[in-house]
Amino acid sequence: MKAIIPVAGVGTKLRPHTYTQPKALIPLAGKTVLSIIVDQLKEGGLTEFVFIVGYLGEKIQDYVRELYPDIKAHFLFQNDRQGIGHAIELAKDVVNGDELLIVLGDTIADYNVKAVIESETSVIGVKKVDDPRTFGVAEICNNTEVSHVVEKPHMPKSNMALVGIYKIKETAMLFECLEANMAAGIKTHGEYSITDALDCMIKKGAEFKAFKVDSWFDCGKPNTLLETNATLLKKFGARAEPSPAYENTVFIQPVSIGKGCSIKNSIIGPNATIGENTNIDFSIIKNSIIGSFSNLHDIVLDDSLIGSDTVIRGESRTLNIGDNTDIDLG
Incomplete structure (x- = not known):
């Protein structure tokens, strides 16, 4: 077959x-x-x-x-x-x-x-x-x-x-x-x-x-992709390994963190998927999917879908952003 x-x-x-x-x-x-x-x-x-x-x-x-x-x-x-x-x-x-x-x-x-x-x-x-x-x-x-x-x-x-x-x-x-x-x-x-x-x-x-x-x-x-992400996170379980790169950070399960991520001074979850090699600092992210190789600083995200290779600085609530994007919301 x-x-x-x-x-x-x-x-x-x-x-x-x-x-x-x-x-x-x-x-x-x-x-x-x-x-x-x-x-x-x-x-x-x-x-x-x-x-x-x-x-x-x-x-x-x-x-x-x-x-x-x-x-x-x-x-x-x-x-x-x-x-x-x-x-x-x-x-x-x-x-x-x-x-x-x-x-x-x-x-x-x-x-x-x-x-x-x-x-x-x-x-x-x-x-x-x-x-x-x-x-x-x-x-x-x-x-x-x-x-x-x-x-x-x-x-x-x-x-x-x-x-x-x-x-x-x-x-x-x-x-x-x-x-x-x-x-x-x-x-x-x-x-x-x-x-x-x-x-x-x-x-x-x-x-x-x-x-x-x-x-x-x-x-x-x-919107349905984010709902599916939340459901499957519960199904597959948490995927955030202990790491020194997660300094001063709180995880509210379920979350999934890709390899090579650096996350500091942040709150992640619930229902958040973070792609590989992403850097996050001074941010709150929940009910969201973040692509790989992204950089997020001083941002609040809820119900958001962020593409890979994205840079976001500032403060927001809900975003739908594609790959290779640089946004300063300061």
């Missing part, structure tokens, strides 16, 4: 951070969005991965090769972004008929990876939501049998949203449906959708069952 992780999106909702950093590499609870996904799949027994990259794809390649030298990694570039269905179709030759586990590159969820891999049928991850109109939706009968899937319906007949996890047994049929939809120009909301291909498979007789994920974390927007 191979895992496909599409990470070619530009992450427009997380700008300015995604101008210089792929969404999948934004720090989150001491890890990154991508590393949480890969670690989860590795624990389930997968060793071969296909990454569909695009915008800033070289950063994804360098990150994976450095952090995961033990996996067999393929990188395919989606230069013309036409949707997730188009991205998956690019992997046809690499897949070469093997079964697939597809996990979208911004999907973090709690589920039994091994049980999904070992399922006797194709399966789709779902989660009940209040308003399914902004999601792909699965219509389910007999508790688990998927009878129909549709992308972002105006009048949904189900509130079971597709979370972005798909185990595919009939991969030849999947690629037949993807190619047929692309040849016919069948798009949903202007893109070739994997949801349309899955529905094509169901109509052709492929058996799909739904499995409910325990939790589903949203990494797509700044």
